[in-house]
Amino acid sequence: MNHFLDIHLTDTADLRRIIDTAADMKSARLGQPRGALDADQPLKNRMVALIFEKPSTRTRVSFDVGVRQMGGQTMVLSGNDMQLGHGETIADTARVLSRYVDLIMIRTFDEAVLTEMAEFATVPVINGLTDRTHPCQIMADVLTFEEHRGPIKGKKVVWSGDGNNVCASFLHAAGQFGFDLTFTGPPTLDPEQEFVDLARSKGAKIEIVRDPAKAVQGADLVVTDTWVSMHDAQSARERRHNQLRPYRVDAELMAQAKPDALFMHCLPAHRDDEATSEVMDGPHSVIFDEAENRLHAQKAILRWCLEV
Numbered sequence: 001m002n003h004f005l006d007i008h009l010t011d012t013a014d015l016r017r018i019i020d021t022a023a024d025m026k027s028a029r030l031g032q033p034r035g036a037l038d039a040d041q042p043l044k045n046r047m048v049a050l051i052f053e054k055p056s057t058r059t060r061v062s063f064d065v066g067v068r069q070m071g072g073q074t075m076v077l078s079g080n081d082m083q084l085g086h087g088e089t090i091a092d093t094a095r096v097l098s099r100y101v102d103l104i105m106i107r108t109f110d111e112a113v114l115t116e117m118a119e120f121a122t123v124p125v126i127n128g129l130t131d132r133t134h135p136c137q138i139m140a141d142v143l144t145f146e147e148h149r150g151p152i153k154g155k156k157v158v159w160s161g162d163g164n165n166v167c168a169s170f171l172h173a174a175g176q177f178g179f180d181l182t183f184t185g186p187p188t189l190d191p192e193q194e195f196v197d198l199a200r201s202k203g204a205k206i207e208i209v210r211d212p213a214k215a216v217q218g219a220d221l222v223v224t225d226t227w228v229s230m231h232d233a234q235s236a237r238e239r240r241h242n243q244l245r246p247y248r249v250d251a252e253l254m255a256q257a258k259p260d261a262l263f264m265h266c267l268p269a270h271r272d273d274e275a276t277s278e279v280m281d282g283p284h285s286v287i288f289d290e291a292e293n294r295l296h297a298q299k300a301i302l303r304w305c306l307e308v
């Protein structure tokens with residue numbers, strides 16, 4: 001079963017195939033109206049369930065549009081409205097949904113919900129974000145980087161801020177795609193050691209540098225994300241802001257990176273907290289290409305999962 005649960009759980013050859021398919025499918029649509037159907041309709045007669053236990057704009061719309069462009073149908077389900085939110089087990093939900101739909105995409109809190117869904121579903125399951133990882137986002141980010149700068153292998157990526165779920169998937173990608181990653185942030189918000197160790201064991205150079213200006217020297221890509229994620233307690237907001245303020249990506253920090261460095265943010269952003277509007281709207285920024293590429297990357301992931 002081709003589940004897409006995490007980047008480190010997918011073969012490097014398959015990851016490469018997904019990125020290349022995404023790039024090909026994107027170019028095949030150039031000049032087409034957004035609502036146009038893809039010529040080959042690979043998801044014709046396929047039904048996809050999109051389950052959200054957390055809010056979403058990009059993931060929700062890009063999966064929905066992507067499935068439709070490929071000729072399939074979707075149903076967008078809120079975890080709360082399902083029996084899942086009222087005590088039905090994940091295992092039973094997975095087995096029932098598998099009798100109706102061809103693929104399940106789920107955004108949830110606890111990673112264990114995703115893995116249990118995958119264990120009991122008899123159709124492919126895609127991770128649309130958990131508290132720990134966000135693999136679809138980083139597939140879009142790799143596609144975006146390569147579109148602008150060529151192969152990501154051997155490049156230096158700097159993550160500035162919270163070592164959160166998006167950072168974790170970047171670490172997974174460093175191991176699988178062969179790029180280096182420097183984390184800069186306060187020690188209390190370091191990424192989990194497990195992610196760092198895994199990337200290192202695959203040969204990626206992973207560094208932790210506390211001084212952001214030093215960290216971004218020679219960076220090909222600077223990335224940040226919100227200081228308070230959906231799973232973080234709102235009560236921790238002020239403390240996190242105080243700890244993370246030195247890691248805000250502003251024009252002065254970007255000027256320390258390579259002159260042609262890219263800036264990424266998965267969005268949604270809190271403008272002028274984790275990154276200034278000057279950077280987000282400036283010449284290094286590719287944030288809206290990233291958002292667009294969620295669509296193309298996920299279409300390729302769906303095809304890989306369904307082998308179509």
Ligand code: CP
Pocket residue numbers: 055056057058059060129137266267268
């Ligand atoms: N980047 C991302 O996953 O955005 P949404 O939360 O809007 O889906």
Ligand code: NVA
Pocket residue numbers: 129164165166225226228229230231266267268
């Ligand atoms: N780290 C963020 C990413 C949102 C797409 C969160 O989990 O809220």
